[in-house]
Amino acid sequence: MSQEEMVKEAVEEAKKAAGEAAQEEVPEPAESKKEAEEAAEEMLGEAEELDGTQEENQDSEEEQEPKKKKFFEKKPKKDKKDEKIEELTDKLTRQMAEFDNYRKRTEKEKSAMYEIGAKDVVEKILAVVDNFERGLQSVPEEEKDAPFMQGMDKIYKQLMTTLEEIGVKPIEAVGQEFNPDFHNAVMHVEDEGFGENIVAEEFQKGYTYRDSVVRHSMVKVAN
Template identity: 65%
Template sequence: MAENKEKMEEFSTEEAVKEAMENAEAMAEEAEAEVTEASEENTSEESSKEEKDGKKPFKKKEKKKDKRDEQIEQLTDRVTRQMAEFENFRRRTEQEKAQMFGNGAKAIIEKVLPVVDNFERGLATVEEGADPFSDGMLMIYKQLLTTLEEAGVKPIEAVGKEFNPDFHNAVMHVEDEEVGENIVVEEFQKGYMYNDSVVRHSMVKVAN
């Protein structure tokens, strides 16, 4: 009986110790939760107070960029700028070359046109098929016109068209009721265009 009594006392003591430890752990967890909650409340109160006072909440400083990254960015920017400048230079050079070529072509055409005029004056005095020499000159004249046309040179239409100062140069006026107002009735010298620009204006007579 005495042994059973001792065992029962020992068992009850172990249970009491275990229960006390569990209670202590629970109290410690509750205390820790209360401390955490209080800390969060204090932090939120301080943040709201700083916002009311016009102060910005504390932020961590951003990490500075590496010097190598900065150098890479600078070099990339420099290369991009140089590529843009080179592209602008290339376009400007191409435009200047095209303009120079056009001016040179117009200068040559202006020197060739008097030759065409002389061919036309000479051929106007002979009939087609009159003799082999005249036929040969006519063939050369037609070949010359074909070559000029392939190069972009075309004559300006004048007779029967309305006078246009952009293409025609009026050197004489005449009153004629049979034609309309401001109409070209005669062409003294042919005008020519190279592509979209006038090389030589047509010299014409305008009615009314």
Template identity: 65%
Template sequence: MKKEELQNEEAKEEETVKAEEASEEKESTGGEKSEETESGEEPEMLKKKKKKDKMEEKIEELEDRVKRQMAEFDNFRKRTEKEKSHMYEVGARDVIEKILPVVDNFERGLASVPEDQKENPVIVGMDKIYNQLMTTLTDLGVEPIEAVGEEFDPNYHNAVMHVEDEELGENVVAEEFQKGYMYKDTVIRHSMVKVAN
């Protein structure tokens, strides 16, 4: 009987040892699985992070490109407006230059009318047309250049004659032969003048 008891105890011990080994094995395999899971998650998270970084980089690149395009378009718009304004001014100057001889002829014609005919309806009509033309030119930004009594300035006056006149100071405009005009800040035509020495 003792022999049987001993065998039973040995069998129980063996089973206990096997059970312990099995539980240890399970723990170790479970641990490995968890390690694998963790190490498996890491690369996936790294992949997601890299993907996110690439997307953010791409977004920044696209935002930068959009900003540059907007700045380029804004510069283009400003340049176009400037060119358009410049072309308008050049065109206006050309037209005004062609109108000035007509203004000169009006002035010469009205200046040559005798005093007794100034009330003539035709002359009065011509004077009104001349005044309307001058008002229109003024509204466009055309102004006559002041000359007589002013100091000679080569930027505005074109000296065609010199005269000795003690009453006038040196380099003072004594007489104006043809009126000069400015359009905004640009001289369209210089005044033709006689200058005192």
């Protein structure tokens, strides 16, 4: 017998007992009888609702059962050949990444070595340029038009053009504001003709190679 049938039977028995008691004893008011019937109907409704909830819970458990079975099912094992292919593929990928990192690191080191070597060579050539300029400046004005001096001047200009083509450039100094990144102040002078912290004279030219300083300018700074 279901729960709903049991409740119905209990309600009927309650109604029957209430009727018999009403006949044997003092008749109950109509309102009391009505309240008893409403209470019985309310009990019947609650029983039906409870029975429906149990059925829903049972359906829900039945729906979840395949999911539980699926969760605990053993996954199919991969074929050994596929596992080996995946292992070799992963190994090859890692080796290619390591090789690419090695190539980039080697290129960077080679570039740094080239820069260091080139700067060292440029610095040595600058000593020759200094002597060239001193020699040309020491020539008297009346001898500068001589064929020999004109030839030396052309060689000097060719040398400077070649240095500029490879990235060597002189640092601007006289008339510029003193900059410790490019200038080396070896003397200070009070001169109203120059502004505050302005380079008044250059004793030795400075040069840069590819935006890095090879040699700072030795200068005299005003004020």
